[in-house]
Amino acid sequence: MRSIVGCLVIVLVFGLGYAFFSGKKQDEQFANVQAIYNQSLQLYKQGQYGKALPLLRQVEGIQTDSYAVRYNTGLALANTRDWNGAATEFKNVLDINPNNVEDPVFMLQFAEILTFAKKNDEAKMVLARCENLPIPQQIPDYKNEVNVLLAQLSASSR
Numbered sequence: 001m002r003s004i005v006g007c008l009v010i011v012l013v014f015g016l017g018y019a020f021f022s023g024k025k026q027d028e029q030f031a032n033v034q035a036i037y038n039q040s041l042q043l044y045k046q047g048q049y050g051k052a053l054p055l056l057r058q059v060e061g062i063q064t065d066s067y068a069v070r071y072n073t074g075l076a077l078a079n080t081r082d083w084n085g086a087a088t089e090f091k092n093v094l095d096i097n098p099n100n101v102e103d104p105v106f107m108l109q110f111a112e113i114l115t116f117a118k119k120n121d122e123a124k125m126v127l128a129r130c131e132n133l134p135i136p137q138q139i140p141d142y143k144n145e146v147n148v149l150l151a152q153l154s155a156s157s158r
Contacts, residue, residue, distance in 0.1 A: 033062050037069065044072065049079040067096045071106075074113070083117035104133035104142060111149055120153050127153070 040055035056073040074089030090110045100106045114123035135142045
């Protein structure tokens, strides 16, 4: 009986030790990834989109299902005029969080990106959704912007 209890205590001590050191390593990895992400956001805010992109891609490789990372990568790609890449990232954002179809700012950005990427049919579908969304406070002329994009799409399809 003593040997069984002794073995259980040894296994428990090793298990707790492993969990402690493994958790500490995970904390360090998270802190490193967070530092890279924060640096990418700082570069983005400074308008250095080309420098922010590799850092965002690095974080994206680790946090593949992060809405925020994908969204910011999409915005950085749009700001470097990689419209197809930005459209792909915005589609990934919708895959991660389908509720974004209810976000008027996101949907307007997505429609603009699709328009610049010459994905007119997709842009029209997104803009049709935009027409039924509430006007966001930060874009008081939201409906006008939607109509301008629709007019651009109609003119380009002629």
